[in-house]
Amino acid sequence: MRLSFSTVILTALVLFGLTAVALPPGTDDEISDRLKPHGNLSRVVAGATTGVEVAKAPMSGEEVYGQYCSVCHANGVAGAPLFADNDAWAPRAAKGMEVLMASTLNGIGAMPARGTCSSCSDDELADAVTYILDAAR
């Protein structure tokens, strides 16, 4: 089969036209802006890092209590003083925060050290103790 000259020209024009349409429009500056994957990527990575930092934000006393302490203190497991039980907590509260924190950090009786939250900071545990004491006031 032989292609006529005009068929070849027509095909060439169509291909040229398609190529022109496929190229994104814009000035040289706009095009070079679009060709900057590194800047965008580092922003994405920075965003991901920030996300991790946000996830590491300290837990509130209520959150620590809910995730760790309530396992025993909500139901009196192993003889744990009950949450919001004024009578159970009054004599403990009378010991003062320093003693209660020592008990919490080192463990006391059947209660394991740090109330089982080994990943909690001292501040988070202190907030949890404060949360428990406030509920029993």
Ligand code: HEC
């Ligand atoms: C495995 C069960 C258990 C868990 C989990 C637990 N506790 Fe306790 N907790 C106890 C028991 C039992 C006692 C009473 C111990 C005793 O006086 O012999 C106690 C007592 C305490 C006291 C009083 C200490 C004192 O000196 O009188 C505080 C404060 C306390 N817990 C805080 C916490 C906090 C905060 C958490 C969570 C971070 C927690 N507990 C998690 C079982 C637990």
